[in-house]
Amino acid sequence: MATEVYIAGAAMTQFARHDQKSMQDLVQEAALGALSDAGLMSGDVQAMYSANVYGGMILGQVLVRDLQITGPALYNVENACASGATAVQLAKQALELGIYDTVLVWGVEALTQLGGGTIPLQRNDYKTTLYAAQGMTLPSVYAMRGMRYLHERDETPEILARVAVKNRAAGARNPYAQQQKEVTLEEVLTSRPVAEPLTLLQCCPSMVDGAAAVVLTTKRPASAKPVRIRASAVQSGHQELGCDDILDAEITARTAQLAYDQAGISPSEVNVVELHDAFTIAELLYYEALQLAPHGEGAALLRSGSTALGGRVPVNPSGGLLAKGHPLGATGVAQMVEMVWQLQGRATGRQVEGARVALTQCTGGGIAGVDHAASSVHILSV
Structure with missing residues (x-):
């Protein structure tokens, strides 16, 4: 029988220009919101998946350091506009394989830091x-x-x-x-x-900042309408x-x-x-x-x-x-x-x-x- 994967918690920030908030602030708001929505604590998370395009190297570890969520595996995922959805798929695969039973996935971007204009085209092609x-x-x-x-x-x-x-x-x-x-x-x-x-x-709008997060788990949530x-x-x-x-x-x-x-x-x-x-x-x-x-x-x-x-x-x-x-x-x-x-x-x-x-x-x-x-x-x- 196939392992069922549920979304136990979901949260996001407003998508807007956030001049007074860093990417750390945005991710923490979304991640803590998703954990709260799932009724879980940070210690319940066995792995994390961080999706981003323009944030730079080991961004995920930087973003959650101040939350003191350190130690579990953290995977940084970049796949252009599909980065967040790709991170969810990778997390789902790990859950189905039984590697983890509860993981946290987030995506974040702070495009206003690029200064304006259209999003740059691919430069390594x-x-x-x-x-x-x-x-x-x-x-x-x-x-x-x-x-x-x-x-x-x-x-x-x-x-x-x-x-x-x-x-x-x-x-x-x-x-x-x-x-x-x-x-x-x-x-x-x-x-x-x-x-x-x-x-x-x-x-x-290409100049926008924001973050979103979901908790994925193989444990059936207690919600009246668990989302699979x-x-x-x-x-x-x-x-x-x-x-x-x-x-x-x-x-x-x-x-x-x-x-x-x-x-x-x-x-x-x-x-x-x-x-x-x-x-x-x-x-x-x-x-x-x-x-x-x-x-x-x-x-x-x-x-x-x-x-x-x-x-x-x-x-x-x-x-x-x-x-x-x-x-x-x-x-x-x-x-x-x-x-x-x-x-x-x-x-x-x-x-x-x-x-x-x-x-x-x-x-x-x-x-x-x-x-x-x-x-x-x-x-x-x-």
């Missing part, structure tokens, strides 16, 4: 460095996908703006989100141009030879199918989703990659209201990256925190009623000739 020298940025990469989408699907920029309107409406109900203000279609479309067809309100990790999948991208389809999120589709197979469910059984909407076009592409909509019907799914709060399968009830913010290492863990709260009926103001099965999806990084460096999909249930 010589091809990507060449692209950066020619002015390539992540917004421009997604803008090309957006332009191609509008052309192939015979759509107008309004469909992209609808994603921002939906997610910022959800974010306005989430006290942990960086952006807590609803916006109109007109405000989105007329906000400052970034890279056609994307405007400022269609791009996730039904599936955990992480994949790397295939090399793309020749002229590739920039609208084909192959790595996410492949990872999602692995997760569905692990969980033994179909996409139609998912009740709520947190996905990687770094830019509005991404959400539309991931509707189809996650099989929430058939190929070519992502826009119709959005227009139907099915992915809004109150819809058939709400997507990004937290506000997603577009409203909540995207502190890279923390994002994958924060998605799971939101899903735990949703499944246990604790997402006040944005609750998806009756949710029993949740899915999180997070991609990470891009190197020349590969469709994303990493993709992760997790399925949780009560």
Whole structure:
């Protein structure tokens, strides 16, 4: 019989600009919150997994030193935007193998320390460095996908703006989100141009700090609604030879199918989703990659209201990256925190009623000739 892995505790800080807080402060707030939520003490933790992208060497040990949680194994995990979700998968594997029975996983980032602007492209890939020298940025990469989408699907920029309107409406109900203000279609479309067809309100805030943490255990929690990790999948991208389809999120589709197979469910059984909407076009592409909509019907799914709060399968009830913010290492863990709260009926103001099965999806990084460096999909249930 397979070992069951539960999320016994979940907590996060607000995603915001935290000028008066260090990364140690942020991690300690999230980690202690998760332990308290689980009803555990730091001495109950047998191992720790710390996810981060820009914090530097042995960051995890530095972050928990002042908590006096020293001695247990601590694993530092970096996998671009998928770092947090990857850390959860590694922790789950160790629990299933019986190496530990209770572990603490956190993700953290302090992007405001970078000073502003877009997140730097990969610098140790010589091809990507060449692209950066020619002015390539992540917004421009997604803008090309957006332009191609509008052309192939015979759509107008309004469909992209609808994603921002939906997610910022959800974010306005989430006290942990960086952006807590609803916006109109007109405000989105007329906000400052970034890279056609994307405007400022269609791009996730890149300058944001925050941390999130979860306690994973093989001991069934006493909660009335214990949350179980039904599936955990992480994949790397295939090399793309020749002229590739920039609208084909192959790595996410492949990872999602692995997760569905692990969980033994179909996409139609998912009740709520947190996905990687770094830019509005991404959400539309991931509707189809996650099989929430058939190929070519992502826009119709959005227009139907099915992915809004109150819809058939709400997507990004937290506000997603577009409203909540995207502190890279923390994002994958924060998605799971939101899903735990949703499944246990604790997402006040944005609750998806009756949710029993949740899915999180997070991609990470891009190197020349590969469709994303990493993709992760997790399925949780009560």
